[in-house]
Amino acid sequence: MINLLIAIVIVLAILVLAKVARVFELSTELKGENPAEVTEADNKTQSTLFMVMGLAYLVFVVYSFVAWGKHLLPPAASEHGAEIDNLMGISFGIIIPMFFITHLVLIFFAYSYYHRKSRTATFFAHSNKLEMIWTVVPTIVLTTLIIYGLTVWHDVTGPEPDDAMEVELYAKQFDWTARYSGSDNVLGKSGYRLITSENPLGISIEDGASADDKIVRGELHLPVGKPVVFKFHSRDVLHSAYMPHFRLQMNCVPGMTTQFHMVPKTTTKEMRQITGNDEFDYLLLCNKICGGAHYNMQMNIIVESEEDYAAWLADKKTFAESMGAAPVVEVAEAVQTEVLEEGAEEVSVEDGAVVETEETAPAGH
Amino acid sequence: MSDHAAHEDHAHHHHHGKPDFWTHYVFSQDHKMISKQFLITAIIMGFIGMALSMLFRLQLGWPGESFGILETVLGKWAEGGVLDPNMYLALVTIHGTIIVFMVLTGGLTGTFANLLIPLQVGARDMASGFMNMLSYWFFLASSVIMVGSLFIETGPASAGWTIYPPLSALPEAIPGSGLGMTLWLVSIALFIVSSLLGGINYIVTIINLRTKGMSMDRMPLTMWAIFITAILGLLSFPVLLSAALLLIFDRSFGTSFYLSDIFIGGQALEHTGGSPILYEHLFWFLGHPEVYIILLPALGITSEVISTMSRKPIFGYKAMVLSMLAIAFLSFIVWGHHMFVTGMNPFLGSVFTFTTLLVAIPSAVKVFNYLTTLWKGNIVYSPAMMFAIGMVSTFITGGLTGIILGDSALDINVHDTYFVVAHFHIVMGASAIFGMFAGVYHWFPKMYGKMMNKKMGYAHFWLTVVSVYGVFFPMHFIGLSGVPRRYYSNEAFPLFDALQDINVSISLFAFLGGIAQVIFFVNFFYSIFRGTKATKNPWHSNALEWTTEVNPGHGNWEGPIPTVYRWAYDYSKPGANEDFIPQTVPLKEGEEEVH
Ligand code: HEM
Numbered sequence: 020m021i022n023l024l025i026a027i028v029i030v031l032a033i034l035v036l037a038k039v040a041r042v043f044e045l046s047t048e049l050k051g052e053n054p055a056e057v058t059e060a061d062n063k064t065q066s067t068l069f070m071v072m073g074l075a076y077l078v079f080v081v082y083s084f085v086a087w088g089k090h091l092l093p094p095a096a097s098e099h100g101a102e103i104d105n106l107m108g109i110s111f112g113i114i115i116p117m118f119f120i121t122h123l124v125l126i127f128f129a130y131s132y133y134h135r136k137s138r139t140a141t142f143f144a145h146s147n148k149l150e151m152i153w154t155v156v157p158t159i160v161l162t163t164l165i166i167y168g169l170t171v172w173h174d175v176t177g178p179e180p181d182d183a184m185e186v187e188l189y190a191k192q193f194d195w196t197a198r199y200s201g202s203d204n205v206l207g208k209s210g211y212r213l214i215t216s217e218n219p220l221g222i223s224i225e226d227g228a229s230a231d232d233k234i235v236r237g238e239l240h241l242p243v244g245k246p247v248v249f250k251f252h253s254r255d256v257l258h259s260a261y262m263p264h265f266r267l268q269m270n271c272v273p274g275m276t277t278q279f280h281m282v283p284k285t286t287t288k289e290m291r292q293i294t295g296n297d298e299f300d301y302l303l304l305c306n307k308i309c310g311g312a313h314y315n316m317q318m319n320i321i322v323e324s325e326e327d328y329a330a331w332l333a334d335k336k337t338f339a340e341s342m343g344a345a346p347v348v349e350v351a352e353a354v355q356t357e358v359l360e361e362g363a364e365e366v367s368v369e370d371g372a373v374v375e376t377e378e379t380a381p382a383g384h
Numbered sequence: 385m386s387d388h389a390a391h392e393d394h395a396h397h398h399h400h401g402k403p404d405f406w407t408h409y410v411f412s413q414d415h416k417m418i419s420k421q422f423l424i425t426a427i428i429m430g431f432i433g434m435a436l437s438m439l440f441r442l443q444l445g446w447p448g449e450s451f452g453i454l455e456t457v458l459g460k461w462a463e464g465g466v467l468d469p470n471m472y473l474a475l476v477t478i479h480g481t482i483i484v485f486m487v488l489t490g491g492l493t494g495t496f497a498n499l500l501i502p503l504q505v506g507a508r509d510m511a512s513g514f515m516n517m518l519s520y521w522f523f524l525a526s527s528v529i530m531v532g533s534l535f536i537e538t539g540p541a542s543a544g545w546t547i548y549p550p551l552s553a554l555p556e557a558i559p560g561s562g563l564g565m566t567l568w569l570v571s572i573a574l575f576i577v578s579s580l581l582g583g584i585n586y587i588v589t590i591i592n593l594r595t596k597g598m599s600m601d602r603m604p605l606t607m608w609a610i611f612i613t614a615i616l617g618l619l620s621f622p623v624l625l626s627a628a629l630l631l632i633f634d635r636s637f638g639t640s641f642y643l644s645d646i647f648i649g650g651q652a653l654e655h656t657g658g659s660p661i662l663y664e665h666l667f668w669f670l671g672h673p674e675v676y677i678i679l680l681p682a683l684g685i686t687s688e689v690i691s692t693m694s695r696k697p698i699f700g701y702k703a704m705v706l707s708m709l710a711i712a713f714l715s716f717i718v719w720g721h722h723m724f725v726t727g728m729n730p731f732l733g734s735v736f737t738f739t740t741l742l743v744a745i746p747s748a749v750k751v752f753n754y755l756t757t758l759w760k761g762n763i764v765y766s767p768a769m770m771f772a773i774g775m776v777s778t779f780i781t782g783g784l785t786g787i788i789l790g791d792s793a794l795d796i797n798v799h800d801t802y803f804v805v806a807h808f809h810i811v812m813g814a815s816a817i818f819g820m821f822a823g824v825y826h827w828f829p830k831m832y833g834k835m836m837n838k839k840m841g842y843a844h845f846w847l848t849v850v851s852v853y854g855v856f857f858p859m860h861f862i863g864l865s866g867v868p869r870r871y872y873s874n875e876a877f878p879l880f881d882a883l884q885d886i887n888v889s890i891s892l893f894a895f896l897g898g899i900a901q902v903i904f905f906v907n908f909f910y911s912i913f914r915g916t917k918a919t920k921n922p923w924h925s926n927a928l929e930w931t932t933e934v935n936p937g938h939g940n941w942e943g944p945i946p947t948v949y950r951w952a953y954d955y956s957k958p959g960a961n962e963d964f965i966p967q968t969v970p971l972k973e974g975e976e977e978v979h
Pocket residue numbers: 546675676678679721722740741743744747782783784785786787789790791795798799800804807808811812813
């Protein structure tokens with residue numbers, strides 16, 4: 020009912036608008052004016068409006084920095100993030116003045132040079148000197164930005180330090196699972212064909228390296244100041260692991276391992292102080308459209324001292340413990356037969372199914 | 385009033401006898417009628433695309449709240465008036481697809497390439513009227529299928545306008561990847577055929593059918609823009625077509641181009657060896673040129689309008705052409721900037737950063753040239769000129785944020801956030817739609833022999849520009865706060881609560897923008913029927929299209945096609961009696977030609 024009313028109102032409004040327009044046109048025509056012809060008065064009014072509205076736009080831009088600037092992300096909580104923040108600052112330092120200068124010029128010209136019968140425009144078709152200036156100056160500025168930007172990019176994506184702790188982030192619709200590599204700092208092999216309800220990451224039981232891996236859901240804990248290298252996997256569609264506070268993002272791609280390494284440098288506690296928000300938590304979000312609950316695919320990240328981290332992790336069961344002795348055999352057999360039944364020969368286990376977590380990391384090398 | 389109006393009926397259909405309703409309005413091969421068909425289809429599609437965005441802006445402004453209108457419009461997809469999350473994604477997807485392809489590619493180029501090419505280069509029609517007609521019919525079919533897909537049981541395609549697999553390949557992943565995605569792919573395939581048929585025609589006509597004296601370097605910049613656009617389309621759309629075909633194979637015939645190692649719906653799929661990254665490469669190899677396919681015609685229109693209405697030659701004609709060529713060339717080697725965080729080799733990332741940031745140079749040249757054209761001009765503020773100046777502003781605002789995004793190290797943290805949404809809506813969405821509006825207001829007299837109402841034009845412009853910035857400027861801040869795009873709601877993250885006020889005001893501005901477009905709609909259709917009669921050359925322009933009768937018949941010029949003696953931008957040339965010298969006026973003795 021309400022909707023019908025709304026529809027009627029809209030239709031009526033359109034009709035009224037058309038009628039008003041008609042009346043308007045007739046009355047201007049009666050006055051001997053042409054409702055389409057741009058008059059000198061129009062030029063003056065519109066040029067003034069350009070000045071007023073143009074300046075209002077610039078004021079709005081300033082206002083938005085003041086009003087919303089405080090919502091922006093706090094300083095980076097990772098070492099490489101500080102470099103990125105620096106680059107971001109410099110880039111904004113260039114584009115914001117450019118924005119204001121060009122807009123002021125645009126507004127000023129639009130205001131000053133409105134049409135008057137008494138004036139003629141200046142015939143000025145080109146000037147090699149001017150065009151040279153505004154080709155060369157942007158080139159120099161951009162070259163500087165490119166060089167600086169690529170230096171940062173090089174640092175960020177360079178190889179991880181040898182002592183980096185390996186953590187797998189495993190994405191599926193619609194949650195994250197973390198797998199710590201345990202005392203050997205090697206993640207056991209895994210493959211999508213090994214997935215069962217008890218073994219949702221499809222970790223290979225036969226791989227000795229998997230025994231001490233620890234699987235954690237809900238929260239990701241990281242020791243402060245220690246390099247960590249994330250290995251990203253997805254089992255279904257594309258996802259993207261986004262940790263805005265650490266200036267870190269990497270897509271999770273089925274069939275491929277991606278990676279990103281960082282050193283967290285601010286603990287959650289410290290960041291709560293910096294932001295003045297007692298409930299602050301670092302976030303891991305999904306940032307690649309992945310289905311209906313994409314908007315709620317998240318995990319909290321806790322950065323803490325090494326001792327706290329160790330204490331937290333000590334509680335968690337290893338993969339071997341969580342599978343238990345008996346089921347291990349059963350599952351292993353089930354997997355074996357399943358694979359053989361596929362008729363895909365043994366090769367497929369190596370080729371397609373088992374992801375070599377060690378060697379197939381394209382990023383960062 | 386025009387003394388030519390009387391000739392109007394006589395001029396009509398002068399060359400081809402008396403066609404009936406069907407050949408004149410429906411299966412027309414006259415480029416001017418085809419242009420109007422494109423425009424009206426695009427206006428309708430524009431309204432649909434915009435309406436979809438308002439539906440999801442309701443959810444984003446007031447997440448979880450119940451709106452009767454949503455249930456009325458969407459039925460089971462908004463039970464109790466609350467939008468379904470899958471439908472949210474579907475709306476975003478179809479909104480993006482319609483605006484990008486149907487309105488700003490098919491609509492913008494289809495309208496102005498068809499209207500202007502023969503008129504501005506001096507030809508009786510397009511090289512192939514028949515292909516041209518087909519181009520429209522494929523476009524219409526594609527549009528109808530895309531809109532039709534909104535009404536099917538499992539919902540329309542929902543994987544975003546970029547339809548990345550595996551999401552788009554697997555109905556298990558999202559319901560919209562069933563029949564909805566099939567229709568999307570069919571629609572886009574038809575669209576590509578349409579744009580190839582059109583593009584070939586545009587290129588051939590511009591190369592071969594220019595009138596005597598119309599050398600390439602005397603062409604108006606609109607012609608250059610459309611020419612370059614058509615080449616871009618011809619080189620890149622086939623790649624999208626192949627990407628779509630491979631996706632169809634993966635979806636329907638069990639191939640594994642994009643799929644590998646997938647466990648979904650409780651089972652492991654057979655696909656092995658493919659990669660979704662391959663799809664991204666193919667998609668963006670079109671996708672990036674596509675954004676310039678959208679932008680260049682708008683830049684061309686703006687150049688023409690700014691020069692004409694400033695009563696000044698466009699500043700740096702050659703630089704304008706060269707910068708368009710440079711942008712076009714570069715647009716083929718920057719696609720990887722959409723993929724910095726896909727895990728591609730960091731060295732490759734560096735190369736794409738380098739090429740991407742280079743694009744800013746020709747873009748800057750264009751902006752400075754526009755500004756210099758305005759300098760010491762004698763600006764007539766027709767509604768078209770308002771939009772042209774607005775376009776310069778949006779191009780600056782949005783282009784500058786490209787410098788942030790193009791830097792791979794910075795893109796890590798803003799990729800796929802609202803910062804990107806702000807960037808491309810301002811630099812592409814707003815600039816292109818402003819260019820399109822400028823074109824409609826400017827050439828309406830040529831299309832319909834009538835003038836549009838200027839007061840409504842002014843109101844339309846101011847409300848539109850206010851709402852564009854009101855909607856998209858704040859999104860920069862939302863993005864820099866770390867909010868991802870394509871989120872149904874931010875309520876799952878208490879950290880983002882503080883931003884909800886901004887989302888409310890964005891939604892309000894979006895509705896204001898919608899209302900503003902109603903003014904345009906009314907003005908457009910009202911003026912077709914009741915507008916004041918146009919004169920032959922209402923803007924005192926130099927270009928060739930204004931030497932035809934007010935309502936040119938099929939064949940465009942009654943007598944022989946005029947000969948061209950100069951470039952299109954001799955405005956306020958010293959020594960001339962008037963502030964414009966049409967291209968058909970021979971050089972005076974001793975007069976120097978500029979271009
Ligand atoms: C100074 C020039 C420009 C640069 C350096 C630039 C750079 C970029 C970059 C790096 C991205 C990817 C951001 C991301 O997804 O993380 C992007 C996105 C985009 N840009 Fe630009 N851009 C520029 C101008 C333009 C222009 C002129 C247009 C269109 C007319 C445009 C349209 C787009 C679109 C549509 C997207 C987003 C596509 C999507 O993800 O849905 N850009 N731009």
